[in-house]
Amino acid sequence: MIEQLPVLLVVVPIVGGAVPLVASLVSNRSGWPIAALTLAVHTALAGWLAWAVGTGGTIDYAVGGFAIPYGIELVVDGLSAAVVALVSAVALGLLAYARRAGPRSNAFYSQYLLLVTGLSGMAVTGDVFNLYVFLEITGLAAYGLVASGREASSAVAALKYLIIGTVGASLYLLGVGYLLAVTGTLNMGDLAGKIAAIGYGSPLVLTAFALMVGGLTVKVALFPLHTWQPDAYANAPDTVSAFISALVSTVAAYALARVLFSVFTVDFLTAVPVARWTLVGLACVSIVAGSALAVSQSSVQRMLAYSSVSQFGLVVAGFAIATPTAVVGATVHLLGHAVMKGGLFAATGVIERETGASTVNGYAGMGGRVPVGAMGFSVLALAMVGVPPAIGFVGKWYIVLGAVRAQIWPVVVVLLASTLLTLAYFAKLVERLYFAEPTIYEGEDDAGAAPVADGGDSPVSTGMLAVVVGAAVLAVALVAAVPALEQTLLETLPPLLDQ
């Protein structure tokens, strides 16, 4: 049974995702329980898989029984197990938010489960073309979800996301074509050996690297390829913003790490320093530019979106440095960022529904009116800045430690400065929440942002508050899981890392 787990993680949500569409023939209210059941099973399987990988090491599965490397292989090591567990947990947790916050239709839950399918598939696959297919499944589901907002601006944002995202995925596919041309294989493990045999200096290999990594950085939304992201996050419904900000770029960054370590390997990065330094440079520019853009935003959701551009710069910098310490740091920050950013978007949804405030100035004095939401927001914001007991601190600490040990001083400076820059925009918000005179008073709302309530329900449910509080608690509690994660990563990844 254990060796079947990776494929079940893809099969369960895709089958579960078809059910709400069929069930809508009977009732359009059946989506939520079906999604909850499917994701509960998915989470149990993912937890079991993570435990199995943590205790027994890497798990392989040959899809359809075709011999490796001719068939598709699914490979789950410490890194993929952690990502797939994150995907399950976040998707299940956010259902509690979606029940009240909507959108309420069976089609929404079908897309939701389809997105989980794509993300889980990207996390477990060991085949570069299979990764492309799951990348596009993820993309298609995400475009549909972004467009499920009530306002037509969500369709404009989704179309922009679709066009830019498709170019990114197509570039990745073109890179896969180059690799297929030189090696004749698509299996990641097989590719690593054959690329080494051909030689890292081969122009075809270099082109493939540039295209694949370039395509994935579009999906990760590194500066200057991030332009789709703020519109998509800010115009999507609150549930969707929280979901895709937590997972979509995260899993794309995981795919980038997978391509770096399992396909091209660290030897390639060492042999072709220009590839590594370009990536590190791009990451550093992203950190600085993302923060600078975040500081200048007036909408809180757009500010959080630009903050993601900056935080993913940190993660990619950690992966590109590629020492064990830096990679553990990047992984911790990748997972931590997902929980924190998802929680922050959930909190903005709570605050906007309760008070109508959606801008930095509108947040003034809201600490008293939305105590739980504002408290959750503040804890998550401080965790993101990297205040010590929180996960944000641990991730950054490891990445900086990795950079110091590798003696890459300019990167150390940018990493440390990034903390100050993050503080610059989050401190402003926390200060507004608690220490400023309100600009919006009870009974009046920001233009057009009236709380949406169906049939007299309160716009904010206990489930929604529980998600915000849960994310805030996790942002601190996850630190306890770091030693186990570090051990698993160091057991399953070492041959892939720079020693």
Next chain:
Amino acid sequence: MILDLLQTHYNYYAVVVLLGIGLYMLVESGNLVKKVIGMNIFQTGIFLFFITLAFRAGGNPPVIEDGGGPYVSPLPHVLILTAIVVGVSLTAVALALIIRIYSEYGTLDEETLKQLYYD
């Protein structure tokens, strides 16, 4: 020399031309439908690239009973069948979004839309 390359590698030139035209339309055209057409042309360039990879001079169709090797590689064809399906789905979603945008704003022009959107 150049003539030789032109005669033997014309497929690759077609790939480059398709990718270029597609990307240019996608970036430069103000009309949303034309952008989607550009996206399709761009993807077609990639499809042609894969199919060209599979070609082998004098190769037989990859059916074992048929005459024997050398065979053309069947793998890129299968990959591209999948990629075409992905491309069709993307086009369908894009056109659905465009229909919604048109019914809401009454325009397909990107510039006009930007003005409406940010007002």
